[in-house]
Amino acid sequence: MTLAMFRVMALELWRDRGALVMTFLLPPLVFLIFSAVFSGATGEDIQLKLAVADQARTVDSRRLMAAVVADGDLRAEEVASDEEVRRLVRAGRADAGLILRADPGSQGGPVLIVSDPSRAVAAPLTMARVQQAMGRAMPDVLLARTLAETAPAFGGLTPVQQAIAGRTLQGLAKASPAEAADSGLFQREDISGARKGGGTIAYYAGAVTILFALFSAMHGALSLIEERRSGVADRILAGAAGMGPVINGKFLFLLGQSLLQATAIFFTAQIVYQVPVLAHLPMWLVTTLLVSACAAGLAMAIVTFCKTRDQAQMLSTFVILILAAVGGSMVPRFLMPPWLQTLGWGTPHAWAIEAYQAILWRDGGIGSVYMAWLVLGGIGAAGLFLAHFAARRIR
Amino acid sequence: MTERPILNVWRAEHAYGTRKVLRGIDLALRPGEIYALLGPNGAGKSTLVGAICGRLKLSGGEIAINGENPFTTASARASLGLVPQEIALYGHLTVRENLETFGQLAGVKGRALREAVQRSLHLTRTIDREHVPVKHLSGGYKRRVNIGAAIMHRPTLLILDEPTVGVDQDAREALDAVIRNLRDTGVAVLIVTHDLEQAGGLADRVGFLREGRKIMEGAPRALIEQAFGEEMEIMVHLTLEPDSAGEILMAGEGLERVGRTSVWTKLDPGGYATAGRLDKRLRKAGLDPREIRVRQPSLQNLFALVADWSRAA
Numbered sequence: 001m002t003l004a005m006f007r008v009m010a011l012e013l014w015r016d017r018g019a020l021v022m023t024f025l026l027p028p029l030v031f032l033i034f035s036a037v038f039s040g041a042t043g044e045d046i047q048l049k050l051a052v053a054d055q056a057r058t059v060d061s062r063r064l065m066a067a068v069v070a071d072g073d074l075r076a077e078e079v080a081s082d083e084e085v086r087r088l089v090r091a092g093r094a095d096a097g098l099i100l101r102a103d104p105g106s107q108g109g110p111v112l113i114v115s116d117p118s119r120a121v122a123a124p125l126t127m128a129r130v131q132q133a134m135g136r137a138m139p140d141v142l143l144a145r146t147l148a149e150t151a152p153a154f155g156g157l158t159p160v161q162q163a164i165a166g167r168t169l170q171g172l173a174k175a176s177p178a179e180a181a182d183s184g185l186f187q188r189e190d191i192s193g194a195r196k197g198g199g200t201i202a203y204y205a206g207a208v209t210i211l212f213a214l215f216s217a218m219h220g221a222l223s224l225i226e227e228r229r230s231g232v233a234d235r236i237l238a239g240a241a242g243m244g245p246v247i248n249g250k251f252l253f254l255l256g257q258s259l260l261q262a263t264a265i266f267f268t269a270q271i272v273y274q275v276p277v278l279a280h281l282p283m284w285l286v287t288t289l290l291v292s293a294c295a296a297g298l299a300m301a302i303v304t305f306c307k308t309r310d311q312a313q314m315l316s317t318f319v320i321l322i323l324a325a326v327g328g329s330m331v332p333r334f335l336m337p338p339w340l341q342t343l344g345w346g347t348p349h350a351w352a353i354e355a356y357q358a359i360l361w362r363d364g365g366i367g368s369v370y371m372a373w374l375v376l377g378g379i380g381a382a383g384l385f386l387a388h389f390a391a392r393r394i395r
Numbered sequence: 396m397t398e399r400p401i402l403n404v405w406r407a408e409h410a411y412g413t414r415k416v417l418r419g420i421d422l423a424l425r426p427g428e429i430y431a432l433l434g435p436n437g438a439g440k441s442t443l444v445g446a447i448c449g450r451l452k453l454s455g456g457e458i459a460i461n462g463e464n465p466f467t468t469a470s471a472r473a474s475l476g477l478v479p480q481e482i483a484l485y486g487h488l489t490v491r492e493n494l495e496t497f498g499q500l501a502g503v504k505g506r507a508l509r510e511a512v513q514r515s516l517h518l519t520r521t522i523d524r525e526h527v528p529v530k531h532l533s534g535g536y537k538r539r540v541n542i543g544a545a546i547m548h549r550p551t552l553l554i555l556d557e558p559t560v561g562v563d564q565d566a567r568e569a570l571d572a573v574i575r576n577l578r579d580t581g582v583a584v585l586i587v588t589h590d591l592e593q594a595g596g597l598a599d600r601v602g603f604l605r606e607g608r609k610i611m612e613g614a615p616r617a618l619i620e621q622a623f624g625e626e627m628e629i630m631v632h633l634t635l636e637p638d639s640a641g642e643i644l645m646a647g648e649g650l651e652r653v654g655r656t657s658v659w660t661k662l663d664p665g666g667y668a669t670a671g672r673l674d675k676r677l678r679k680a681g682l683d684p685r686e687i688r689v690r691q692p693s694l695q696n697l698f699a700l701v702a703d704w705s706r707a708a
Contacts, residue, residue, distance in 0.1 A: 231483030235545065238448040238554075239501050240473035246500070 018311040047338055048122055048129065050076040051085045051094035056110065058103040060138065064111075064130075065100065067137030074129050075338060082112075089114050090362055092354065095334045096122040098130065104138075114189050118200050118361055119334055201273040206356030207329040209265050210291055210349045213258035214323065217299035218316035220254045224300075225309045243391035247304070251296050251384055258292035275360055283359045287369065290376040291352045297383025298348065304390035323347045351375045400425050401461055401474070401552050401583040402447065408455030409442055416442045418607040419456065426551065429574065429584040431594035433698065434604035440587045443604070444554055447585070448477055460552055473502070476550035480557040482537045483544070486530035490521050490540050493529055498547035511547045518576050519543040520569065535566025539573055546577065553577060555586045559593050571597050595694040603701050611701055615694055622700055623692040627666040629673065631659045632686040641682050648673060662692060 014020060054065045068076045076098070079085055085097035097114030104110055111130065115123035227233045227246070236246055266284065269275035277284050302319060306312035324330055326340060327349020333341050344350040355372035358364035404422035408415070416439045424430050434440050445451045446458055449465030449472045458464065463471035484493045494512045503511050516522040519539040524532060529540060538558060545553060555574070559567050567590075574597060578584055588594055594601050595615045602612040611618060631650060636657065645652075650659035663669045670689045677684050 231479030231481030232485070234479045234481075235477050235483045235497065236500055237450060238472060238475060238477035239548070240469040241500065241502060242469075 016308055016310055018307065046125060046335055047073060047075050048095045048125055049093075049334065050074055050096055050098050050126060051079050051088040051114075052076050052098040052100070053079050053082050053085045054100045055082055056100045056102050056104075060104050061100040061102075061110075063138050064104045064134060067133045068098065068130060070137070071129065071133045073132070082114075085114055089116050091364075091368065092116070092357060092362065095119055096126040098126065104134070112189055118203055118357065119332065120200070122334065201269055202275050202357055202360040203332065203353060205265055205269040205275060205360075206353040207324075207349065209262045209288070209356070210295065210327070210352035211320070211324050211329040212261050212265070213292055213295035214298065214320050214348075216257055216261060217254040217295040218302070218312075218320060220257060221250060221296075221299040221303035222309065222312055222316070224250065224303050225306065225312050229309070244388060247300060247384070247387050247391050251300055251387070254296035254299060255289070255292045258295050259288055262288045262292065277360065280359045280363075283366070283369065284356075286373065287352070287355045287359060287376075290373050290380065291348070291355075293380030294348045294352070294376040294383070295380075297380035297387070299383070300387035301383040301390070304387045323349055326350075328353050348376055348379050398426050402585065403459045404443070404447070404456070405458075406456035407443060407446060407453055407458065409439075409446065409451065409453050416607050417446075417453070417456075420604070420607070420609050422602065422609070424552065424583045424585055426581045426583050427578055428600065429578050429586065429598045431586045431588055431598035431601040432604060433588065433591065433594055433601055433694070435702070437606075438604040439607040440604055441556075444556060444585075444587055447554065448472070448475065473548065474550055475552040475554060476545035476548065478542050478545045478553065478555040478558060480560060482529070482541055484529045484537065484540060487528055489526050489528050490516070490532070490543075491525040493540060494543055494547055497544040501548035503548050508547075511549070515543040515546055518546065518580070519573050533566070535562050535569055538562055538566065538570055542570075542573055542577075546582070550582065552583045552585065555584065555588075557588055557590075558586065559588065559590045567593060591694040591698055601694065603698070605701070611697075615697075619692050619694070619697055622697050623662060625664045625666075626662040626692060627664070627689050628692045628696055629661050629663055629666075629670050630686075630688045630690070631673065631677070631684050632688075633657045633659065633677075634683045634685040637682055641680065644677075644680050644682070648676070662696065 050068065052065060052068055054061050065078060068074060069078060077094070079088065082099045082101075085094070085099055088094040089097045096116070096119070099112040099114060100110065101112050102108070102110035113123050113126055115126075224233075224246070227236075233243065233246075236243060266275065266277045266288075270277040298319075299316070302315055303312050306315060326344050327333075327347030328336075328344055329349045333344045333350060333353075336344070351372040355369045355376070358368040358372070362368065400423040402422065402424040404420060407417045407420040407422075409417040416437075418439075420439070420443060422430075422443075432440050432443070442451070446453050447460070447465060449467075452466050458466070460471040460474050465471040465475070485496065488496065491512060494515050495508060498508045498511050513522075516525055519542055521536060521539050521543060524536055524540075529537060532540065542553075542555070542558070558570055558574070562570065571593065574584055574586070586594065586598065598615060600613060601615050601618065603610050613621070629650075630653075631645075634657075637645060645659055649661045649663070651661065652659050665672075667689050670687050674684060674687050
């Protein structure tokens with residue numbers, strides 16, 4: 001009896017070729033993508049995108065600029081001014097900024113790191129990478145800095161010097177780890193108007209919204225398969241209207257459902273973390289409508305192309321997982337390898353997250369989100385069109 | 396029966412690859428007529444219904460509903476209501492909500508929708524359950540609501556695909572009453588069924604399909620009389636299983652066992668006189684019949700006869 005049931009299950013899978021392929025082909029594909037996402041985000045391969053401006057224009061600042069730009073562990077781009085650096089970081093087009101304010105050999109924090117608190121980990125990573133670049137490309141400057149820092153502390157070992165060294169050591173001992181790590185080379189500046197912690201919250205509110213919008217939309221769209229199985233589709237197809245109103249009705253429901261989910265998520269973010277949703281309500285509403293339409297359209301398209309519930313469930317699970325991983329719903333995209341970051345722009349998640357961050361974190365206007373709106377709306381419209389096209393094949 | 400047919404099928408032909416499933420079928424159905432389409436599995440019934448519903452394009456011949464091709468014309472499809480074999484309803488919705496939903500999907504709105512719901516509830520005799528979720532209804536009620544959902548837009552042609560699957564005798568009689576109600580409102584009803592008893596009792600005309608051809612058509616009683624003349628069906632129900640000598644005796648009397656039951660049957664023009672003689676002979680041989688019944692031949696007998704002719708041909 002056990003074997004009989006085993007055989008039934010095996011034959012069922014074998015004869016549903018779509019489900020069979022998805023069962024055995026998609027897992028290794030997901031593994032490849034996930035391993036790329038997570039190893040890239042937690043390993044040594046993080047390649048930060050930096051905007052660098054040289055305001056000092058000394059020989060050594062030029063050498064440092066050249067070293068940073070040439071460093072394979074960074075994706076550094078030289079820009080004309082410190083304002084441009086701040087603009088790029090604020091717009092999210094650079095993970096962090098580097099402003100060479102004075103000669104790197106000088107004291108008093110000649111290198112300014114411009115960071116976005118929503119990408120807080122980028123600042124310390126930038127510091128480490130720049131120090132590494134200096135160590136490799138300009139050890140003389142680094143040594144000069146070390147001597148300049150250590151000589152006052154230990155030079156000559158005279159009683160006076162010992163006293164000075166003692167005070168320095170006491171001062172370092174009292175300094176916070178972050179201050180000690182700066183070691184006098186760096187200073188740090190958060191982009192102006194940044195709200196502590198809010199950027200990360202806005203990021204994940206957007207990430208969770210698109211994740212759940214797609215998840216719920218897929219689940220809802222599966223009812224179409226049930227209707228085909230139960231004969232409801234037969235009944236409807238025998239009528240004058242065909243499946244068109246069914247597809248449209250489901251699309252609208254899924255859109256409304258996602259809109260309500262997003263409202264719940266962002267309402268919580270507003271109340272608990274003071275993410276300024278109400279202050280940007282019209283822009284937030286348009287973005288959320290388009291995110292919801294995108295999820296609904298995508299889900300309807302996927303489900304109408306599947307013939308069985310197994311196929312649809314399997315495919316939707318993989319689509320949700322892959323898009324979420326690549327699009328930044330699980331790990332911030334700036335921590336991913338560059339090729340995966342580029343690939344991420346092919347997912348609605350990346351555009352949704354980008355749009356929410358632009359509105360709620362960077363106080364951006366229509367100019368900063370119109371592309372995301374176009375992409376999200378386009379995916380939704382294309383999904384709805386494909387769903388209608390696929391439904392016409394159901395006869 | 397002199398009105399123009401609602402449904403006309405002319406020389407319908409269709410093939411799946413090289414396998415021909417419809418081989419030139421003609422069919423006409425008039426308002427207020429119940430037509431039962433009969434035939435074994437694979438006879439072409441489902442394909443013909445699919446073509447009538449506009450869901451497949453015939454490879455030959457034509458179909459018209461109220462003069463329009465259902466494959467190409469939405470208004471032709473708007474004239475028909477389909478009652479699928481499955482309970483094609485939303486189980487978590489009440490009877491009324493289901494009727495409203497399918498009415499709206501058929502394009503009925505506003506006051507017309509409210510009136511259509513009331514009409515459907517009355518015609519299908521489900522008004523006493525209108526607020527009950529369909530999943531909580533009995534099989535018979537579900538079948539009636541299944542019909543109700545198909546008549547919301549007042550179709551002139553109603554197609555029922557195996558409407559009595561899985562229902563008991565009482566529920567079947569209730570369903571028959573619903574179908575007669577609809578016929579009386581002028582709807583042309585096409586029933587696709589294996590239930591020969593229902594077809595015989597309900598249909599004004601029946602058509603037998605076999606291997607894609609219509610091999611017989613007409614009013615059930617007329618067809619039966621034509622096929623069997625004065626013959627009556629004699630059914631013998633034995634108390635005990637006959638031994639081999641008993642089986643030889645039964646066969647010698649022209650009796651055939653019905654499936655694996657203890658019922659044996661034959662057609663005989665002698666009717667009750669033959670039954671009386673048979674009773675004596677069987678008792679004398681110690682076969683002890685529990686019951687011997689004499690009745691008019693049914694569509695079941697006709698169906699078996701037609702199958703025999705078809706096999707011989």
